[in-house]
Amino acid sequence: MDSPIAAVPRAEVPPLAARPAPRAHVLVLTVAGAVTVANIYFPQPLLAAIAGGLGVSGNTAGLVASAAQLGYALGILLIVPLADTARLRRLTTVLLALTSGGLFVAAAAPNVLTLTLATLALSTTTVLPQILTPVAASLAGPERRGRVVGTIGLGLTLGSTVSRGVSGAVSDAGGGWRTAYVVAAVATAALLFVLPRALPESLGRAGRAGGRLPYHRLLATLPRLFAEHREVRVSALTGATVFAAYSVFWATLAFHLAAPPLGFGPGVAGLFGLLSVPGALVSAYAGGLTDRYGASAVTAWSLGCVAVSLTLVGFGSRSPVALVAGANLLVLGTGAAQVANQARIFGLGRDVAARVNTVFMLSSFGGGALGSLTAVWLYGAYGWGAAVLAAAGFVVLAAVVLVGARRAAPSCVPRDTRKAGRRSPRTPQGETMHDLAALADEHLANAHNDAHGRSAHLVVHDGVLRQSVIALTAGTVLDEHNAPPAASLQVLRGRVKLTAADRSEELSAGELQMIPKERHGLAALEDAVVLLTAVND
Structure with a gap:
């Protein structure tokens, strides 16, 4: 018979893993991720100015922030999977154009309804961070995958954190909240001239060969990826539980700081976000550790880090120093776990990289929502100690998942019971x-x-x-x-x-x-x- 190797022209199947991404391209992807993820978070400090400028209550203005989170979740579910089969440069160009256009519409919004709808739309299309992460991991190859994922993750963390301060400063300097939206629109539009050139034409084989799955079938593969791949299940479940523990802390921190004997105002609670930036910076090193020691080892270390942080904030609940130290360890552990979990799932190959990232991020969002709801109820009923114990319970669940996965971890020898292609x-x-x-x-x-x-x-x-x-x-x-x-x-x-x-x-x-x-x-x-x-x- 004819050899299948000879039947497939090499030029039509360029192996991404064999062509490591230049460092300049990784830098472009990191900056692009920071700029686009900032579009979700920069409106949060502007809500009071929006309420005053549009003549609505603070609660009504809060719909803008809720629309941003809802739109981002919808975009992860409905748009990110397309990256596995679509032409990346075209998809990126369309998403950047729609997002910048939505920001300009939001800047000119005459009322809060228009602003909310524009925010919902632009947040749905500003999901490039969750597309760029699997693309960068695929371009990096197995030797540098964790390090590159950590670098992109650091950009996303800085983008989401720094954008809050920058938007407030721009608003004050420019005479209103609309100026911040214009600056975001210009920054997003500027990526149109840089980002598409740094990307490959496509991520998976389907995008190059034209054998694309219909959209409904593409979405239908998401549950199957979770069911068939142990790596996806481990990453999704540990990601959900760790982010649940993370959300328990941040959902109740402001209430705890305001209560006696601390008695701090909301400004101090907001300051904790900036004070925990060192933990986020250090978490980027988890990528290199994942390349060296493996995702499971780094995830286990991350769970230990989160456990220590909860011990600090539990026993040192009346000490601002203990709370700051605990917040940094929590951010470090959560960030490192995310890097390790994403590096694990991207090892399944570039053809499913965007879809497995969709499953992982949706699981993390779900875990975060569960953690927040649990925390608010427990804190209201039983106080700070109960909330911290709930967070510890989520960490225990993550440890159970990880230990169970390590016991069942396959070697390189195929087994009859394990499906791998x-x-x-x-x-x-x-x-x-x-x-x-x-x-x-x-x-x-x-x-x-x-x-x-x-x-x-x-x-x-x-x-x-x-x-x-x-x-x-x-x-x-x-x-x-x-x-x-x-x-x-x-x-x-x-x-x-x-x-x-x-x-x-x-x-x-x-x-x-x-x-x-x-x-x-x-x-x-x-x-x-x-x-x-x-x-x-």
């Missing part, structure tokens, strides 16, 4: 073995038809010995995973990159390499088939 049942012991060349042809063809670009066949299972044929299409990445006690990798077709810690090695057809006895990953630099031999405990 297309998989054939293993050959029973004692039966005639298949021809490896024929298996390579068969599974490379299967990999091209698989949504994740991979296919595997367990050909030998004799006691602790396992031998598997694994086919990967160009650019497909097997994320970092645990190593078996002993294993080797022989390349049958194509070219791959074996990564471990801070080093990597390229292997071509015919080469044999021992698998390092540490967490490692595998990336296909071109269509490839490998023979994995392993001894398990």
Whole structure:
């Protein structure tokens, strides 16, 4: 039969993982993420000025902030998944144009209804941060994925935090809240001349080959991604529980600070956001740690950090110093957990990167909403101590998820019970073995038809010995995973990159390499088939 490798022109399938993003492009993506996420948060300090300027109550003006959060959640659900199949430059251009246009409309709004509707619309289209993160991770490749995700995350944190102060200063200097909207519109529009050029034409194979899923089917894959991939479930559940604990603290902090014996006003509560910026800055280093030690190790460390923070704010509830220190540790732990969780899910490959990020972010939003509701009720009924205990309970749930996942963590050896792309049942012991060349042809063809670009066949299972044929299409990445006690990798077709810690090695057809006895990953630099031999405990 004709080789599937020869049947697919290389130029049509450029492997993103084989072309690491230049640092200048990462900087552009980081700045763009900060500018666009700021559109969600900069109106918050302007609500009093909006109420006075439009002649409405403070509660009515608060609808603007609520519309921003609702629009952002809708955009994550309805727009972000499109990045897996759409042409990224065109999608980015359209979203930036719509967002800047919405900001100009908001700046000229004659009444609060127009402003609220404009905010809802522009917040729905300003979801580029959740598109740029998976794009940057895919461009970075497995060796730098965590570090790049951490850098983008730092930009988002600074954008959401600093924008509040900048908008208030711009409003005061320019004579009104409308000036802040105009500045945001101009900054967003300026990205039209820079950002599209820093992006690849498309993220997944479907966007390049034209085989795009219909929109309703694209959205329908979201629950299936959660059900089929352990990485998505672990990241989504730990992300939801950690963000729930985070939200418990911030939803009740202002009430606790205002109550005796502290008796602080709302200005002090707002100051805590700025005082916790050091924790956010340090959390960016979680990316490099994830590249070196793996997502699970960094997530475990993050949970420990959150637990220490809750201990501080629980036992030091009357000490402003303890509360500030606890807030910084909480921000550090939550930020580091998000970086590690996103790095984990992006290892599933660029073809589903935007959709798995959608699942993760929606889970985090849901956890945050649950945490806020729980916190307000418990604080009103039982006080600060009960709220802190609830946050600790969410951290315990996250730990249970993580420990359960580590016990079930697969090694690089395919198992019959784990779905990872297309998989054939293993050959029973004692039966005639298949021809490896024929298996390579068969599974490379299967990999091209698989949504994740991979296919595997367990050909030998004799006691602790396992031998598997694994086919990967160009650019497909097997994320970092645990190593078996002993294993080797022989390349049958194509070219791959074996990564471990801070080093990597390229292997071509015919080469044999021992698998390092540490967490490692595998990336296909071109269509490839490998023979994995392993001894398990």
